[in-house]
Amino acid sequence: MDHFAYVDGTLCAENVPLPEIARSVGTPFYVYSTATLRRHFDVFAEGFAGTDTLIAFAVKSLSNIAVLSLLGKRGAGADIVSGGELFRALKAGIPAERIVFSGVGKTEREIADALDAGIGQFNVEGEAELAVLSRVASEKGMTAPVSFRINPDVDAGTHDKISTGRKGDKFGVPRARTFDAYALAEKLPGIRVQGVAMHIGSQITSLAPFEAAARSAVELVGTLRGMGHDIRTLDLGGGLGIPYGRAAEPPPLPSDYAKLIRSVTDGTDIRVMLEPGRMIVGNAGLFVVSMLYAKDQETRTYAIVDGAMNDLIRPMLYGAHHEIMPVTEKDAAATNYDVAGPVCESTDLFARDVALQDPQPGDLLAFRTAGAYGAVSASQYNTRPLVPEVLVDGDRFHVIRRRPSYEDILSLETIPDLSDH
Numbered sequence: 001m002d003h004f005a006y007v008d009g010t011l012c013a014e015n016v017p018l019p020e021i022a023r024s025v026g027t028p029f030y031v032y033s034t035a036t037l038r039r040h041f042d043v044f045a046e047g048f049a050g051t052d053t054l055i056a057f058a059v060k061s062l063s064n065i066a067v068l069s070l071l072g073k074r075g076a077g078a079d080i081v082s083g084g085e086l087f088r089a090l091k092a093g094i095p096a097e098r099i100v101f102s103g104v105g106k107t108e109r110e111i112a113d114a115l116d117a118g119i120g121q122f123n124v125e126g127e128a129e130l131a132v133l134s135r136v137a138s139e140k141g142m143t144a145p146v147s148f149r150i151n152p153d154v155d156a157g158t159h160d161k162i163s164t165g166r167k168g169d170k171f172g173v174p175r176a177r178t179f180d181a182y183a184l185a186e187k188l189p190g191i192r193v194q195g196v197a198m199h200i201g202s203q204i205t206s207l208a209p210f211e212a213a214a215r216s217a218v219e220l221v222g223t224l225r226g227m228g229h230d231i232r233t234l235d236l237g238g239g240l241g242i243p244y245g246r247a248a249e250p251p252p253l254p255s256d257y258a259k260l261i262r263s264v265t266d267g268t269d270i271r272v273m274l275e276p277g278r279m280i281v282g283n284a285g286l287f288v289v290s291m292l293y294a295k296d297q298e299t300r301t302y303a304i305v306d307g308a309m310n311d312l313i314r315p316m317l318y319g320a321h322h323e324i325m326p327v328t329e330k331d332a333a334a335t336n337y338d339v340a341g342p343v344c345e346s347t348d349l350f351a352r353d354v355a356l357q358d359p360q361p362g363d364l365l366a367f368r369t370a371g372a373y374g375a376v377s378a379s380q381y382n383t384r385p386l387v388p389e390v391l392v393d394g395d396r397f398h399v400i401r402r403r404p405s406y407e408d409i410l411s412l413e414t415i416p417d418l419s420d421h
Ligand code: LLP
Pocket: 058, 061, 079, 102, 103, 162, 199, 201, 202, 203, 237, 238, 239, 240, 275, 276, 277, 278, 279, 314, 318, 372, 373
């Protein structure tokens, strides 16, 4: 469920017609609905009501500090994967103890910053990282709260590029080395073992892989406790899929996901941690572009729009489908267009055979389900400025990231005084 709907033939974000935003900030832009963000977080959280659960929002999916602040106020923590995301989460007012640091390549500097901030948990991905964490923490006279991310060798049944929990994937500690890793951690200074973590992938559309991973994690917690480790937290990662477009296979309901996790963890007396990203923000965002030109290429007809692969890369990277909707409904026959951007790459193609009703230059088109991994994955390829992000709240909207000027972009660059040959 989201809060984007047609009112008198015009697509609105809550009570704000999208053309009004386009007039104010230009196109392309991302727009998010506060009501949808709140609703999705609350629906997820309600599934775990009455249990000791931390919902650490996966900052990578949508990292604007306005969104982090909104979620933080509702009780969310943050799952971060870089020093930059740590900085954002703290800036947005998320308490450090609710921050979990995931990621397979934490640098010393990032580790030091996270220790200084006093984050709640490091999800350590390997023995070499553990050694660095131990040294940095010891040098500071601090103790790092540690959980190992275990690779459970579960196939999440999702796109190959977003599967993370199979044997041979770069993530986590291989299951076979788990006990040695925990034994090592108990011996190292500056480390306090507190948990087990897993994350098997993203856009997972069936409960079975979650169940397999959770059962294996709970069994592991029991074994580790039996060996004398003080395991208090179980982080089951993120990954719950969402529907992309009408034809898509419906993913499990958050309530069913919660029921499953609760039933598997029931009676373990453990603090459950979850790292949802897409499920909270995916359907809360649209990417809005303007039609530039219709272009007849003999065998195909293109609708060239002003948004491109640098702004929304999911279709090009994962073959992802985003439903494309006209912002203003028309009473005209639809014909098929391939919707493409202006970037000088053939892969800058959002979708083929999109039925559009007589698209004219200046018409606005909205890509649905663009809240997760949209704006955050943008680049400035072709020196196309990052697009603005707008947050709608009832009948008001706020520009939560402005479009940089060309001056802003070039301000990071210098022309050095080079020798003359
Ligand atoms: N926790 C960890 C350790 C992760 O690596 C991820 C996502 C999440 C949580 C959140 O997963 P979610 O609930 O959002 O599925 N760019 C891709 C998705 C990459 C996902 C990376 N990790 C896409 O556009 O589909």
